[in-house]
Amino acid sequence: MKSKLRRYDTLIFFLFISPWIIGFSLFFLVPFGTSVFYAFTDARLPGAANYNFVGLSNFVDMFNNPIFSKSLGNTAYFVIIGVPIVTAGMLLLALLLNMNVKGIALYRTFYYLPTLVPIVATVIIWRLVFNSEFGILNAGLSVFGIGKIDWMGSEGLIKPVIILLQVWISGSGVLIFLAALKNVPKHLYEAVLIDGANKVQSFFRVTLPMISPSILFVVIIQTMYNFQMFTEALLLTKGGPNYAAYTFVYNIYKSAFTDLKFSMAMTQSIFLFALISLVTFVLMKLSKRFVYYEGEK
């Protein structure tokens, strides 16, 4: 009787989960498997009738391509430098928006608004703001006697501009941090206050550990996003100048849609998948040392 019940429960479980399994198989496993297959061919298009198996030569070509190296370097920059800056920016904004001042709800709305604007529109607005000739940023800086800065035409500045843009649209992360901050029990602050801690100490000893699960979540999401950054690179400067904003996924797009080499694009996608998996795995492993879960002993 017991085993019959268990079998019945298992059946129910699979029935309930079947929509997800079917969706996952159709929209992830099948395309993923197809990509892996084509990565070892010279197919120009997926579904092409004529292709040859080329072994690992796509992978060899990929690593020998200077533009690939450049795009990998740029993406590394956005992950290693960009993610900490954007996460810190979100946290700082969340702390400011967590203060008890008059009209705070209004500020929260204002800071969240850019997130509601579609990224394409945001990037176009930024192109206008950061234009060296007619942009309002340079116009504002000229008041202080600062000459025209070519924000988007300079190889050194384009990446910081993109990171700044990410902070601008970081409302969702701010919201997560804000919720986490609200959840920190008041009595902990009272306890450290009694122990003689100042504000900085209470931030590092209470706030940070208590919101560390949210930090981990935001860092992982932002890391994945920055690994896959595309829209900003495409719309701001088409990956330029001189490949300075040529991101990994932009390169995949160019391989597929400009070079018409889908097998190469799929090779790069698989490499990216492996890279993101590895980095996420490392982050999760490291998190055990830095993340504090209130519910765990």
Add this chain to the structure above:
Amino acid sequence: MKTNRKWLLGLFTLVLSMTIIISGCGSSNNNGGSNTAANGGQSDNGSAEQTEKPAEPVTITYSQWGTAEELQRTQELLDKFMEANPSITVKLEGKDWGSYWDGLTANAAGGTLPDVFKTSYAFIEKYAELGIFKELDGPLADNGFDLNNIDPSLLGLHKYNGKQVSLPIDANVIVWYYDKAIFADPKKNPKNAPVPSLEPTWDEIIDIATKLTLDKNGKNPGEAGFDGNNIVQWGMSVSPGSSMDWFLEPELWSNGAKLVNDDGSLALNTPEARQVLDFFIDATKKKINTTPAQIEGLGGQVNLGITTGKVAMNPGGNWNTTNFKEAKVDYGITYLPKFKENKTVVQPAGIAISSNTKHEEAAYKLLAWLAGPEGQTELAKQGYSIPANKAASDAYIATAGEANKIFLDAQQFGIISPFTVKKTDLVWTYGEQSLKNPLAGDGDVDAAIKDLESKLK
């Protein structure tokens, strides 16, 4: 009871998910079914039945790039075609230039190519390698299409491995535009610079552009006290690094140089080529020409500079007259400025049939109509595109008038430089990244050329 409910809910979920999947598959099957049915008389059941029965109604898709206005004009042409062929319904799918090619690639990958679509001579080889074109030699010969009315050089640009895969329909040409209002306004033209001659040299253009470039105090480049950081009007706007195929290349030819050698390698390291590059770098450094950032701020399209009222002259295609009319710019036209000889680029767009169309006969009819005398005459009557079919030349002149005759005349200066895959890579993949800034005086040209040479290998 509780378990029953669980069962029911589970069953419901399963049925729901299966329904979604089956209906997803089913709809495509249905489409396929109806396509085949509509198509039945044409391909499945053989041609014998076709001739007996009146043509069954079919719907085909035609895809092209263009602005809203251009698409509207194409719709008018298609309406005329449908009037003449009541059994064929043509659905127009329009996109802008950039997304058109991405869309075509995605369609090719997904096996959902439009039946008939517009092509550019620049992409024939690249897309022919994917096998997306139906070879036209057979159907053209079978139906007695008169190819003698189309220039062999234009036909050649739409061939792949010696086979016709696309038919040219219009022959766009690049010329030099100027804003008459700026020349006529003493405030904007205080030195009274004359309008450029019909066949201007670059010396003449630089002289005019210098006089028409004004800082906020009305001073010109080279004058004492000229403030290069506060320019309010530019004499000219060119961007050789981001318009390599339609501006830099003819200018290189004009000076006896080339963009690419016959073997596909980069040809920018000759003294004649460097002279051209240095000329544009110098003009930009002297602030007579716009920088890439200034072009971006002026709307991002170098061929529309004069629509801003802040640029006196810029190169552009014959299709840009539409934009100028929309922007109410009173424009003048000359040939492209020359170093030694008059040169320009003729860019013949064409139409092709997809290799996997299920409505081959209807698709051919549309192609033959658009590229043949009837469609080309209708196109010419609209007065915007230059028909590739000579049978429509008179209609074009009659509609477009003498003012636009220059577009036909300019074609004699067209360079013959077919687009190979390597050249496409240079122009659209690597060139702009490496050369855009250096050719505007920002960065090392030698290093950029070396970098490009290595990438093109």
